[in-house]
Amino acid sequence: EVQLVESGGGLVQPGRSLRLSCAASGFTFDDYAMHWVRQAPGKGLEWVSGISWNSGSIGYADSVKGRFTISRDNAKNSLYLQMNSLRAEDTALYYCAKDIGRIVGAQGAFDIWGQGTMVTVSS
């Protein structure tokens, strides 16, 4: 079964850090680009970051650039998001999503999604 399982969310104070993980199974992880997409409570979807199959191409939304770092470990079939200097506006459900292609920016769609991990930034 193709599956993505996120973990690492929680309640964190503004300015602190958090690291999200996404464990992939049921497909050849290192054949595909991967992404993080978030959804604030009651709001729409927002792309956060994406990484190509070999980590050769990485992209970030302007709202997180310089604060968040995406990475992957193909040997562990895992995707990560290091989130630093967290703000209240980063509060959201964070989804891990698989691209249908290998490259970030190839106009690909996201065909597999995890159930998400909730991040709440509050003092």
Added chain:
Amino acid sequence: SYVLTQPPSVSVAPGKTARITCGGNNIGSKSVHWYQQKPGQAPVLVIYYDSDRPSGIPERFSGSNSGNTATLTISRVEAGDEADYYCQVWDSSSDHSFYVFGTGTKVTVL
């Protein structure tokens, strides 16, 4: 930055046809993808590359894209189609490239 505009809501009777629009500057030159999200669930890809359907998605779902508007059409609407729908594109027209989601449309089955 590139903006995708969707109507906030669409209401449709069972068995009828729902059309959800996604407006963007020259969107016809881009590949458009559509997602369905039911309450409390993760999004599901229902149309990719304007009009292709992933395996398992009913033929009732179709898509088109031309000019400044892309459209998701749901034929013979069923109660189970009630959900939020989002369009999405990759934009590299500005000095920064990124993935853009539409504002979302809530489809209500009457």
